[in-house]
Amino acid sequence: MLLAVAVLWALFVAARALLSGRWWVWNGLGLAPPVLHLLLPLVLLIPAALIRYRRRAAVGVVLVSLLLGSWQTGLHPGALLRGQPAVPPDALKVVNWNTFFWDQDSDTDAFYAYLKSHSADVYLLQEYQNARGDEPAPIDELARIRREFPGFHIATEGEFLTLSRFPITSVRALRPDGLAPPDTSWADYWN
Incomplete structure (x- = not known):
């Protein structure tokens, strides 16, 4: 179940990256709050690391979705490290x-x-x-x-x-x- 959720989320993140602004149907589907692209994979990573069955696959898919989605969050970590x-x-x-x-x-x-x-x-x-x-x-x-x-x-x-x-x-x-x-x-x- 967890692996299925992780795969669905990774597919959603990939589709958002490919289709947002290019296909009108995606305008409504792609309205997930940007920070969700960071939070959901982090939340999924905890149980993915704890399960025994298909742990590597689940963790791998979650990490892929985290990497794909991290640049869609609008967050800029470098801004936290230096002043205005x-x-x-x-x-x-x-x-x-x-x-x-x-x-x-x-x-x-x-x-x-x-x-x-x-x-x-x-x-x-x-x-x-x-x-x-x-x-x-x-x-x-x-x-x-x-x-x-x-x-x-x-x-x-x-x-x-x-x-x-x-x-x-x-x-x-x-x-x-x-x-x-x-x-x-x-x-x-x-x-």
């Missing part, structure tokens, strides 16, 4: 945030204070919108945004908003071909 590198004073600071329907359900002043607290050079913001029932609704907060972020360049496209201390030289929405239009009265929603 110094950030150059001229480094570009980018904030990427899904605002969850802008300030619809929050204190507007606190919302803008939170954004400004990051002191970013570029803000990439999603859900520059509200909701009316189950449907997304466009908003126009540009006057307030200009007051809160003087000197920033602004670009909006659908539900996306970019604020930049640097000039924005081009704005282009990526529109997928062959998809049905969004089920909303806001035609630019999915742009």
Whole structure:
């Protein structure tokens, strides 16, 4: 039984490495939390080392899945061994945030204070919108945004908003071909 679980996990890890981002069906299947690629083999290693029947095979399969999955964890052990590198004073600071329907359900002043607290050079913001029932609704907060972020360049496209201390030289929405239009009265929603 343990060997079967170890083999299934090793096959899953190998399939994730080969298919993730390449086959649309795998998008849902490959959502295992990355740290699971480290924890599950370590948990399986204990009983695999203790069993008598097919111990070598079980330990071998678990170690293979640990090796295959370790680079998929997102963990970087080297970062634990050395301190944080110094950030150059001229480094570009980018904030990427899904605002969850802008300030619809929050204190507007606190919302803008939170954004400004990051002191970013570029803000990439999603859900520059509200909701009316189950449907997304466009908003126009540009006057307030200009007051809160003087000197920033602004670009909006659908539900996306970019604020930049640097000039924005081009704005282009990526529109997928062959998809049905969004089920909303806001035609630019999915742009």
